[in-house]
Amino acid sequence: MPISDLKASLELLAQDVILSLDVSMAAFSLPAETTRFMSKAELTKAIRVPANCATCLATRDARAVLALEDMDQNPKYVDNPFVANEPHIRAYLGAPVFGRKNEVLGTVCAYDSRRKKFSSEDQKRIEEFAVRASAVIELINLSEGIKNVADYKSLLGAIDGFALLGYEEIANYLVTAIYQQSPRESFRNVI
Missing domain, CATH: 3.30.450.40 (GAF domain)
Incomplete structure (x- = not known):
C-alpha cells in the first residue's frame, strides 16, 4: 500500500x-x-x-x-x-x-x-x-491488489511469449523460480 x-x-x-x-x-x-x-x-x-x-x-x-x-x-x-x-x-x-x-x-x-x-x-x-x-485502508489495499494482478498477468504473458518463441527452458526456469514448483503445478494453481 x-x-x-x-x-x-x-x-x-x-x-x-x-x-x-x-x-x-x-x-x-x-x-x-x-x-x-x-x-x-x-x-x-x-x-x-x-x-x-x-x-x-x-x-x-x-x-x-x-x-x-x-x-x-x-x-x-x-x-x-x-x-x-x-x-x-x-x-x-x-x-x-x-x-x-x-x-x-x-x-x-x-x-x-x-x-x-x-x-x-x-x-x-x-x-x-x-x-x-x-474503508480508506481497505480501498488502498484493494487498488494495490488490482495492480499486482495486472503485473502478474503481464508476467504470465511474458512467460507464455518465451514459450511460444521456442524458449521453453527459460519459461520453465522463470515459473520454477517464481513458484518454487514445477511449471505444470504452477499453471494448475493459476487456473
Missing part, C-alpha cells in the same frame, strides 16, 4: 475529526509507522509520536471506544510526556479501526489540551471516523 496515499487520506480525515469534535489534535495510529498529530491551530504542523502510545494501545486492547478526561490527574497517564509536557493533553477520545476480518488495524484518536467531557454523540462520531479510516 502506498504510504503516501494512506497518509494523505488519513490526514484529511484527521482534519475532519478536529473540526467535527472541536478538539485540539487528531491522529490515526497504525502499528507499522508513527502517528501524526494534526493541530487545530495549524493543520499543516505535525508532532511525531510513537504508534505505541499508551492511549492508542489501551484503545486497541479494549477493542472499543475509550474516553478519558482529566488525564493529568489519572495515575496511569500523569507521567505521559504528552500529558506532562507540550501539548499538555487533558482529554482523549479514541476508537479502534477494524479490518475486514475484524482485526484491529490501528486507532483513530482525538486529543484536547482543554478539559473536556466527550458526549455519547462524540463517541458515535469517533466510531464513524474509524469506519471511514477502515
